[in-house]
Amino acid sequence: MTDILDGYEISWAPSITDVDRGEWNKLAQPMHFPFLEWDWLRMVEESKSASPETGWLPAHLLVRFDGRLVGAAPLYVRDQSEGEFIFDRVWAEVAQKGGIAYYPKVVGMSPFTPATGYKFLVSPDAPTGKIVGLICHTLDRFCSVNELGSCAFNFVDADWVDEMESYGYAAWRHQGYVWTNNDYRNFEHWLSTLNSNRRKTVRRERKTLRRDNVRIEALTGYDIPDHYFSKMYQCYESTNDKFGVWSCKYLNETFFDELKKYMRENILFIVAYTEDSDEPIALSMYVFSGDKLWGRYWGCFEEVRFLHFELCYYAPIEWAIANGISTYDPGMGGEHKARRGFFSTPCYSLHKFTDASMDLTFKTYILEVNSLENGYISEMNALMPFVSKEEPDEI
Structure with missing residues (x-):
């Protein structure tokens, strides 16, 4: 279906492959958020990881002017919330008690990717406000006509929140983690900002790995052997099976x-070996673009003390400092991240409900929910192991 609004052509793509790769990436790549690029979305969809069978029906919204793609919203129609990492069961229960349909809903995000950065893709030479308004208007009508419960955008760019609130969306605040590079010269420089107990712990953990003859290597792009991608899947699978x-x-x-065919230039593997083997005993996988790094998956073939901390925190921080990375998002997880130098930071999802009473309920109570999240x-952040004013910043 194609509509014409104010001279703009609005259409829907039931698959990312229905959009020209070059056109899409011309909008997506300047964002330096690889999870919204054409290749990433195609791999997720074409592999059937995100498909109608798994509860992800692609419905990407496109805006053209004079035949040229000037705006796009990566979207999926959902009949569940599994794989979004925005744990909205409480709101589904509220809707159910009120006799209001919560599903189906339309969601904007990169499937299975709790990484901050989602927003509409807009050509830099197009009127951003106009494009955003057209997309929001179209989504309001789409949800109403098709009796969808709501429209949500998950893990959105923080700078986008105020703009979208002006279109009736309410922001739900969530806790995430981030490591920030404060012009560290090297790993030891960063380590010197931690208190003495934490410095000793980090050094002890790394020393133990060396004593156990564990060797760590960082590999990117075409330096990654092809069969490591298969091994990474095995690690991903086994790690999840434990839970x-x-x-x-x-x-x-x-x-x-x-991944090895289409986006390996954005991939970093941290690999662990034993002294007597060139085959990995553990791998962790990261995605990077520009000056940003995101932690994705990890797993091991042998259980080794402290290896998780090395592959998921220390080695990627060391690589980030050496390669000019400004921020490293380690992914979701517990307070052990705070104890290893990762700040807790707010991240956001945006929500707008088709039913007026449900929308009012959400907007009324989300203020209290956000306040509690701020407290958390x-x-x-009170657990952060930084040098106190009383402690000399000496190694």
């Missing part, structure tokens, strides 16, 4: 196989 019903195993082996963020 049983709490597993987050959403991607399949086809997706990892496609403060609690996590």
Whole structure:
């Protein structure tokens, strides 16, 4: 279906492959957020990891002017919330008690990717406010006509929140983690900002790995052997299998196989070996673009003390400092991240409900929910192991 609004052509794409790769990436790549680029979305969709069968129906909204793509919103129609990492069960229960349909809903995000950066893709030479307004108007009508419960955008760019609130969306605040590079010269410089107990712990953990003859290597792009992508899938699978019903195993082996063909220039592997073998005993995988780094997956073939901390925190921080990375998002997780130098920071999802009473309920109570989340963020940051004013900043 195609509509014409104010001279702009509005249409829907039921698959990212229905959009020209070059056109899409011309809008997406300047954002330096690889999870919204054409290749990433194609791999997720074409591998059937995100498909109608798994509860993800692609419905990407396109805006053209004079035949040229000037705006796009990566979207999926959903009949569940699994794999979004925005745990909205409480709101689904509120809707159910009120006799209001919560599903289906339309969601804007990169599937299975709790990484901050989502917003509409807009050509830099197009009127951004106009494009955003057209997309929001179209989504309001789409949800109403198709009786969808709501429209939500997950893990949005923080700078986008105020603009979208003006279109009736309410922001739900969540706790996330980030490491920030404060012009560190090297890993030891960063380590010197931690208190003495934490410095000793980090050094002890790394020394233990060296004593156990564990060697760590960082590999990017075409330096990554092809078969490591298959090994990464095995690690991803085995790590998730350990969590049983709490597993987050959403991607399949086809997706990892496609990674080595289409986006390996954005991939970093941190690999652990034993002294007597050139085959990995553990791997962690990261995505990077510009000066940003995101932690994605990890796993091991052998259980080794402290290896998780090395592959998921210390080695990527060391790589980030050496390669001019300004921010490193380690992914979701517990307070052990705070104890290893990761700030708790707010991240946001945006919500607008089709039913007026549900929308009012959400907007009324989300202020209290956000206040509680602010308290939790403060609690996590109180665990940060930085040098106190009383402690000399000496190694």
